[in-house]
Amino acid sequence: MKNIFAVAGIVIKELYRRKDFYVLFIVTILICLVMASVNIFNDAKIVRYLKEICLLLIWICSLVIAVTTTARQIPAERENRTLLPLLAKPLTRPQLLFGKFLGCWLACGLALLCFYVFFGALAATREHQWPLLDYFQAATLHWFMLGIVVAMVLLGSLVFAAPSSNNTICFVIIVGILFVGRHLDQVALTLREPLRTVVYSIYFVIPHLELFDVRDLVIHNWPLIPWLYFSLALLYALGYMAVFLAGACLVFRRKAVN
Amino acid sequence: MNSPRTILLLLVALLVSCFGLAAHLQPQFEAWRGSRASGDIFNVVLGDSRRMFAQSFYVKADAYYHSGYYPTMFDDNAAFQTAHMAEDTGAVNSKNHGDEHGFLGPTRDWIDAFGRHFFPDHHTHLDEGGADDDLGGSDNVREILPWLKLSADLDPDNVQTYTVTAFWLRIRMHRVAEAEAVLHEGLRNCPDSYDILFELGRLYDESYHDTDRARNVWNLAIRKWLKLDPDSQKDNRLIFEQITTHLAKLEEDAGNLPDALNWYQAAQKVSAAPEALQAHIDAVQKKLRALIPVAPAKLY
Numbered sequence: 001m002k003n004i005f006a007v008a009g010i011v012i013k014e015l016y017r018r019k020d021f022y023v024l025f026i027v028t029i030l031i032c033l034v035m036a037s038v039n040i041f042n043d044a045k046i047v048r049y050l051k052e053i054c055l056l057l058i059w060i061c062s063l064v065i066a067v068t069t070t071a072r073q074i075p076a077e078r079e080n081r082t083l084l085p086l087l088a089k090p091l092t093r094p095q096l097l098f099g100k101f102l103g104c105w106l107a108c109g110l111a112l113l114c115f116y117v118f119f120g121a122l123a124a125t126r127e128h129q130w131p132l133l134d135y136f137q138a139a140t141l142h143w144f145m146l147g148i149v150v151a152m153v154l155l156g157s158l159v160f161a162a163p164s165s166n167n168t169i170c171f172v173i174i175v176g177i178l179f180v181g182r183h184l185d186q187v188a189l190t191l192r193e194p195l196r197t198v199v200y201s202i203y204f205v206i207p208h209l210e211l212f213d214v215r216d217l218v219i220h221n222w223p224l225i226p227w228l229y230f231s232l233a234l235l236y237a238l239g240y241m242a243v244f245l246a247g248a249c250l251v252f253r254r255k256a257v258n
Numbered sequence: 259m260n261s262p263r264t265i266l267l268l269l270v271a272l273l274v275s276c277f278g279l280a281a282h283l284q285p286q287f288e289a290w291r292g293s294r295a296s297g298d299i300f301n302v303v304l305g306d307s308r309r310m311f312a313q314s315f316y317v318k319a320d321a322y323y324h325s326g327y328y329p330t331m332f333d334d335n336a337a338f339q340t341a342h343m344a345e346d347t348g349a350v351n352s353k354n355h356g357d358e359h360g361f362l363g364p365t366r367d368w369i370d371a372f373g374r375h376f377f378p379d380h381h382t383h384l385d386e387g388g389a390d391d392d393l394g395g396s397d398n399v400r401e402i403l404p405w406l407k408l409s410a411d412l413d414p415d416n417v418q419t420y421t422v423t424a425f426w427l428r429i430r431m432h433r434v435a436e437a438e439a440v441l442h443e444g445l446r447n448c449p450d451s452y453d454i455l456f457e458l459g460r461l462y463d464e465s466y467h468d469t470d471r472a473r474n475v476w477n478l479a480i481r482k483w484l485k486l487d488p489d490s491q492k493d494n495r496l497i498f499e500q501i502t503t504h505l506a507k508l509e510e511d512a513g514n515l516p517d518a519l520n521w522y523q524a525a526q527k528v529s530a531a532p533e534a535l536q537a538h539i540d541a542v543q544k545k546l547r548a549l550i551p552v553a554p555a556k557l558y
Contacts, residue, residue, distance in 0.1 A: 041431075043433070048322060048401040208373065217326075217376070220322075222325065
């Protein structure tokens with residue numbers, strides 16, 4: 001565990017040394033403040049459009065941070081020729097992978113924390129309330145979704161040749177799941193065999209990232225998600241993280257590191 | 259050749275020719291029908307595609323009206339053909355049918371069943387309390403306004419955007435001045451709109467209690483409606499019925515019973531439920547008969 005945390009610590013330091021997060025965070029703040037300054041029929045209590053824009057930007061920024069940070073971890077180590085010296089130390093390949101995963105995931109968590117604090121402050125200026133449990137549920141589900149994304153991209157970084165192709169393919173898959181993942185079964189019903197079985201299989205195999213998108217509940221002040229289902233969703237995410245990490249370990253075990 | 263003076267003169271010559279060319283082309287560009295330069299920022303950036311975005315934002319406003327419980331393109335949206343926020347103003351023909359509460363249908367599999375805990379899962383309207391079912395918070399309907407405003411900016415020719423915006427501004431938020439400004443803006447963009455005139459009349463009548471202005475505006479709306487071709491009139495009977503019924507009520511309250519009777523009868527001709535108006539007609543006729551002086555009976 002010590003080795004894993006050591007690798008994770010390096011990844012987190014890399015995040016706050018790079019400018020990506022700061023740029024995205026400042027752009028989000030600026031866009032939200034500009035949108036907040038718009039006068040809509042002289043009513044200062046209108047807030048939901050602002051929450052929607054802010055959460056949309058948070059989702060986009062967090063996905064960009066998660067995918068781009070993770071995709072360059074292993075290729076960068078290989079390019080800089082630091083992978084071999086790293087593995088020469090008492091550090092196994094799975095430990096390196098888990099360390100990279102944990103670092104990226106925790107880094108995403110820290111970024112999310114900043115984003116959600118800003119979101120809460122922005123919403124509070126108009127709503128004059130802090131539904132902390134709602135925000136906690138939304139942020140936690142979001143973070144666990146990013147865990148699946150990080151594990152998937154880490155596997156992709158071992159399968160695809162370059163970080164750019166990995167980034168592109170992962171973004172297409174993630175956006176595809178978020179937009180049509182929930183409806184693939186309905187799409188399958190309209191198809192003929194054997195395509196129907198193929199689409200149905202994809203529906204049951206893919207990680208349903210859209211489950212973790214509870215923005216509508218937060219924006220429109222719906223009641224809390226029952227804690228049982230909330231916990232089950234976290235378990236569901238952990239399951240997929242484990243599957244992707246196991247896949248990454250299997251691929252990395254036979255991968256040439258030089 | 260490369261002296262600074264030559265370069266300077268060349269630059270000046272270029273500047274003069276650029277200015278001359280621009281001055282020559284500018285009037286032609288202004289006169290060109292395809293020019294976007296005279297339009298607003300949305301027109302410049304989006305061109306005619308802005309109407310498509312305007313429709314999306316209009317639908318977005320209706321999704322907000324339902325606190326996010328709204329069908330996607332994959333769901334059964336038969337009950338959402340006409341925006342409910344427009345339907346609830348009472349001045350729009352509804353094309354909705356089917357179950358608005360259960361467009362999701364029965365759960366299809368465990369992923370679908372599980373997923374329904376993570377998005378809005380029952381039908382509500384913001385003016386009826388929204389997600390909280392708290393009628394005290396029914397002024398939350400204000401949340402649809404940013405999207406309606408954006409939709410109106412993108413497509414200034416969509417009449418319904420103005421009438422819906424003005425209705426909710428006036429009824430739930432009690433912002434009559436803003437509602438009137440929206441309707442006047444709508445009239446500037448769509449001067450022949452009887453829908454906007456009808457809503458403006460309601461505003462004068464119900465909010466300002468200015469019956470004279472309401473009567474004038476509704477009469478103008480009737481004249482605009484009568485200019486429609488017969489097919490269009492057939493499609494827009496509801497608004498005609500609404501205008502004539504409101505005029506009839508106004509005249510009845512003002513004591514102009516013959517006029518009231520005429521308007522009720524005009525409304526009855528186009529109404530989908532003429533028997534409901536018959537009761538009003540009977541009541542006005544009864545009042546009229548009571549007013550006609552009865553000839554004194556012969557004493558001898």
